[in-house]
Amino acid sequence: MPDLTKTAADSVAEQTVVAVDPAPQPRVKAEKARSLWGDAWQDLRRSWIFIISAVLILILLAITFFPSWFTGADPGHGDLAKHFLQKPRYGQFFSADWLGYDQQGRSVYARLIYGTRASVAVGFGTTLAVTLAGGFVGMIAGYFGGLVDSLLSRLTDVFFGIPFLLGTMVILNSFPERTTWVVIGALSFFGWTQIARVMRGAVITTKQADYVHAAKALGASTPRIMLRHILPNTMAPVIVVATISLGIYISAEATLSYLGLGLNGVSWGNDISDGGAQIRVAQWIMLYPSIMLITTVLAFIMLGEAVRNALDPKLR
Numbered sequence: 644m645p646d647l648t649k650t651a652a653d654s655v656a657e658q659t660v661v662a663v664d665p666a667p668q669p670r671v672k673a674e675k676a677r678s679l680w681g682d683a684w685q686d687l688r689r690s691w692i693f694i695i696s697a698v699l700i701l702i703l704l705a706i707t708f709f710p711s712w713f714t715g716a717d718p719g720h721g722d723l724a725k726h727f728l729q730k731p732r733y734g735q736f737f738s739a740d741w742l743g744y745d746q747q748g749r750s751v752y753a754r755l756i757y758g759t760r761a762s763v764a765v766g767f768g769t770t771l772a773v774t775l776a777g778g779f780v781g782m783i784a785g786y787f788g789g790l791v792d793s794l795l796s797r798l799t800d801v802f803f804g805i806p807f808l809l810g811t812m813v814i815l816n817s818f819p820e821r822t823t824w825v826v827i828g829a830l831s832f833f834g835w836t837q838i839a840r841v842m843r844g845a846v847i848t849t850k851q852a853d854y855v856h857a858a859k860a861l862g863a864s865t866p867r868i869m870l871r872h873i874l875p876n877t878m879a880p881v882i883v884v885a886t887i888s889l890g891i892y893i894s895a896e897a898t899l900s901y902l903g904l905g906l907n908g909v910s911w912g913n914d915i916s917d918g919g920a921q922i923r924v925a926q927w928i929m930l931y932p933s934i935m936l937i938t939t940v941l942a943f944i945m946l947g948e949a950v951r952n953a954l955d956p957k958l959r
Contacts, residue, residue, distance in 0.1 A: 693949035699942035706759045713737060716753035718909050723748045728925045743927045745917060755931055758911045761823065762939065765906070766893040768827040769834060774885045777835035781842025782877070786850055786869060796843070803836040808895065815904045826899070826906055830892055841884050845877035852876075883951040890943030897936050911936045 706713055716739035731743035731751075739750040784795035814829040815821055849855065850873060858868050899905035900912025911932040918929025 690949045690953070692945050693953075696942045696945035696949065699938065700946060703759060703763055703939060703942070706756055707763045710756045710760060714739065714750075714753045714756050716750045718749060718753040718757040720750075721748035726750075728921070730925075731927050742931050743925070745914070745928045746921050746925070751914070751928060751931055754909055754914055755911075755935055757909045758914060758932065759935070759939075761906055761908060761910045762893050762896055762936070764823055765826050765830070765896040766889045766943075768823070769830040769892040770885050770889040772827060772831035773835040773838050773888070774881065776831065777838025778842045778881060780835070781839040781844075782846050782869060782874070784839070785843040785846030786865075786873065788847075792843075795839075799836050799839050802833060803840075805833060807833050808898065811895070811899065812902070812904050815899060821905065821907050823906065826896060830895060834888070834892065837888065838881060838884060841880050842877060845880050846873055849873050849876050883947055886950055887944055887947030890940040890947075893943070894936065894940050 714737065726744040726748040728746060729740070729744045732738075732740040735741050737752070739753055742750075742752040742755065745751055745754075780795055780799065784792045784799075810833045811829045814832060815826065818825050855868060855872050858872050863871075896905055897910070897912035897915065900910045901916045903916070905912050914932040915929050915936070918925070918927075918932070921928055
């Protein structure tokens with residue numbers, strides 16, 4: 644007969660050895676879940692449209708904040724005796740003579756650099772103002788609904804029905820001194836309606852989510868729900884619209900300046916308007932501000948398009 648005691652002891656010993664000295668198991672590192680903004684950033688990093696537009700915008704911002712880095716010439720100084728309609732000297736890079744002179748003897752290149760500050764300041768200032776105003780109106784209307792939504796929606800429709808440039812021209816015509824703040828205020832007064840509509844629609848969709856109902860059930864206050872739960876989840880479409888609109892506001896400022904109702908100073912629109920009278924003999928006066936304006940508007944529109952493609956899950 645087999646030795647049952649020995650067999651049981653051997654089995655226990657084998658199990659003890661296996662339990663004491665287990666085979667090493669490879670550890671699987673858990674991947675960290677990315678948010679919507681994380682996924683969007685990964686897509687933007689691989690988008691050549693975003694890279695090109697971001698580089699152009701960074702250059703424009705550098706010119707805006709540090710114009711003396713790019714030219715030492717005075718954009719308002721005119722020398723009729725020496726530089727009246729002097730042609731560009733393309734071999735003298737970044738000098739006052741590089742892009743020629745206008746009919747008043749002012750450096751076209753210097754005015755191009757300092758005109759960037761005015762146009763970009765108007766674009767960013769107007770975009771910030773309309774985003775805050777339109778976002779506030781749209782959030783209030785979308786969250787509370789009912790009578791509040793009806794009143795604010797009808798108010799938005801009234802402003803939306805007024806032609807944007809025509810209404811802005813009427814306001815600016817009443818100001819003898821049209822500074823940057825005056826132009827920003829006039830453009831913002833009629834430009835907030837689109838942001839308000841986008842925010843209202845996003846809030847109506849977001850407030851039906853389960854986490855919003857859970858916050859209400861836990862007794863969270865209305866301001867906390869709007870700021871902590873609804874606002875962060877409705878910013879994606881607003882950012883897209885605001886980015887695209889920034890380029891539109893820059894072109895609107897140039898259009899108003901071209902018509903004589905824009906900024907009272909150095910501006911691309913003013914230079915384009917002045918160059919129109921000399922286009923047969925000095926095309927460079929009108930050409931280079933036009934190229935700068937087109938490039939700037941295109942850069943912001945490209946940036947907005949890239950952000951829209953990254954944030955919209957339907958386009959992935």
